[in-house]
Amino acid sequence: MAIQKKANGRWQADCQPEGRGGKRVQRTFNTKGEAQRWLTAQKAAADRGEWSPPKRDNRTISQLVHEWYELHGHTLKDHTGRLNYLENTARWLGDPKAINFTAEDWILYRKRRLESPNEQGRQPCARTINHEHTYLNAVFNRLISIKKWTHPNPLKGVPKLRVAEPPLTFLSVEQLKALDAALLQARNPNVRTITRICLATGARWSEAETLEAERIHHGKIEFVDTKNGKNRSIPISRDLESEILSGRPISGRLFVGTNFRAFQEALARAKLKLPKGQLTHILRHTFASHYMINGGDLLKLNKILDHSTIEMTMRYAHLSPEHLEDAVERSALYSLERS
Incomplete structure (x- = not known):
């Protein structure tokens, strides 16, 4: 039984569990500890008389993806889109045998x-x-956790590509006034109210547009079946509550039809040019930015926005009036000028 470090930095375990003359098996691992544990398990199985030579795993990446989908992926909110994404990835990779697929x-x-x-x-x-x-890393991790993949995750420890953080864009008060004036001119009876819900609660456009009357009560809007699968309730003003419910169904969806085009047209009338990919999402950014500018709490904002991690919410931290405010009186220039 031996463990050897290979040129690619991985560790190869080599053994003959049944002794000299028996079947020789090898496995490669990301760490020496994993290799040692595997060797120990092989020897223990042989001592109990339960060891048998492992069968060659010939599943391809796409086959693993479909097995993952049948066992877990179908439970995800966007399961169809995720499966399509992974199928394309497998195809672009050339759909190799998963056992041969490496970090390199x-x-x-x-x-x-x-x-x-x-x-x-x-x-x-x-x-x-x-x-x-x-997504592919999650496939390997899930299959490992349910014992459907007994080899290492080839993506474990591989860092992602560095992505430059895009500039945070939000609407100023003057721009909000221009947008509201343009929305008042819209023939669509819903678009202004949906926009105001997003600005008041930080909701995603889809969450506001599919809102049901039953989800508005006691001065709060309850968002259910959200992107992260969590329900959340956000307080709103009495005026906004009256505006939302006035003249609309008392149950079921409040806003019928598609209102996205009407919002696009309002932006054009207001002569607002937004960064690529931030058409309706600008409303969410605007809520969060003004929340912090007005002295809001970062942890509360994390819950309001339904962010999965605090790191996502931290993008707005610098807008807080108190953010790094002591830098002025703790800088080297301050020391020089006070000396």
Whole structure:
């Protein structure tokens, strides 16, 4: 029984559990500890008379993806989109046998992806490839946790690509006034109210647009079946509550039809140009930014926005009036001027 470090930094375990003349087996692991535990398990099984030579695992990446989907993936909120994403990733990888897939293969793959346009001629960005990384890593981790993949996760320890944080854009008070005036001109009876819900609660556009009358009570809006699967209740003013409920159904969806186009048209009338990909999401950014500018609490904002991590909410921390305010009186220039 032996453990050897390979040139790629991984650890190869080599043993003959049944002794000299028996079947020789090898496995490669990310850490020496994992290799040692595997060797110990093989020897213990042989001592109990329960050891048998492992069968070659010939499943491809796409087969693992579909097994993951049948056992777990179908329970996710966006299960269809996630499966499609993973199927494309497997195809772009060349659908290798999973047992042969390594961290080096992934690193070379993402390099090719960054340098080559896809079938539509679009160049994938680092953020897109990081999504692929996250999803495929989750497939391996889930299958490992339910004992359907007994080998190491090839993506374990592989860092994601660095992504430059985009500038945080939100609407100023003057821009909000211009947008509200443009919304008042809209023929769509819902678009202004949906916009105001987003600005008052930080809700995603889809959450506000699909709101049901039963979810508004006692001065609060309850958002259910959200992106992260958690329900949350956000207080609103009496005026906004009256506006939402006035003249609308007393049960079921409050806003019928699609209101997105009407919002686009209002932005155009207000002559507001937004960063790519921030059309309705600008309302969520605007709520969070003004919340912090007005002295809001970062942890409360995390709950209001339904962020999965505090790191996502930290993007707004610098807008707080108290953020790093002592930098002025603790700087080197301050010491010089006071001396």
